[in-house]
Amino acid sequence: MKLDAIDRAILRVLQVQGKLSNVELAERVHLSPSACLRRVKALEDGGVIAQYVALVNPKAVGQAGTSFTIVNLEKLTPKAIAAFEQAVRDIPQVLDCYYVAGTNDYLLRFTYNDAADLERFHLEVLERLPGVVRSNSMLVLRTVKKTTALEIE
Numbered sequence: 001m002k003l004d005a006i007d008r009a010i011l012r013v014l015q016v017q018g019k020l021s022n023v024e025l026a027e028r029v030h031l032s033p034s035a036c037l038r039r040v041k042a043l044e045d046g047g048v049i050a051q052y053v054a055l056v057n058p059k060a061v062g063q064a065g066t067s068f069t070i071v072n073l074e075k076l077t078p079k080a081i082a083a084f085e086q087a088v089r090d091i092p093q094v095l096d097c098y099y100v101a102g103t104n105d106y107l108l109r110f111t112y113n114d115a116a117d118l119e120r121f122h123l124e125v126l127e128r129l130p131g132v133v134r135s136n137s138m139l140v141l142r143t144v145k146k147t148t149a150l151e152i153e
Contacts, residue, residue, distance in 0.1 A: 001046035006031065008152045010039055011048070015149035018052050055148065063111035065118060066140040071106040073131040083130040091125060 003011075009029045013020065020028070026036035043049045058066065073080055081099075088097045088108070096109040108126075112118040118139075126135050 001043075001048055003048070003152075007039060007043060007048075010036070010043065011152045012149075014040075014049070015152070058111045062113055064114065065112045066143075067108075067110055067112060067118065067137045068140070069108045069110070069126065069135050069137040070104045071108060071126070071129070071132055072134045073105050074133045075131060076105065080131045084132070087129050093121065093125070 006029060010025065013025060013028050022037050022040070023033050025040070026033045029036060031039070040049070058064070071084075073084055084106070085097070085099075088094055088106075093110045093112075094108050095111065096107075098107045099105065100107050110121065112121055118137075122135070122137070126132065
């Protein structure tokens with residue numbers, strides 16, 4: 001889908017304030033409400049806008065810690081990869097899972113309550129995933145920057 005300046009303006013605004021009404025959005029991008037609604041619908045139908053979500057503050061729901069964990073599998077066969085990836089998809093605590101290039105196989109992000117919860121997650125969840133031979137967690141001390149907004153030029 002080819003994006004023009006108005007489409008990009010709509011995307012920039014919605015990435016920061018996805019809950020705006022169509023009338024408010026139209027005002028911000030200098031369109032009529034009906035034209036704005038058509039544009040947003042086209043962006044949704046074209047797959048440019050993938051979904052709308054509410055971002056929950058993890059600390060507000062008792063998830064004080066964040067871990068980025070590198071996971072390595074014993075074998076990288078199609079069967080082993082499929083088994084691991086399906087198992088990860090079924091774990092609600094895993095927020096992100098990336099298959100990565102380099103010396104490691106996967107990068108996972110999850111949140112946890114406290115040290116006991118982190119230990120339980122490692123022993124009862126991560127180490128029991130199919131094919132896992134090693135994991136290495138990096139615990140976040142402080143978040144310097146976090147955004148969900150892509151740069152739209």
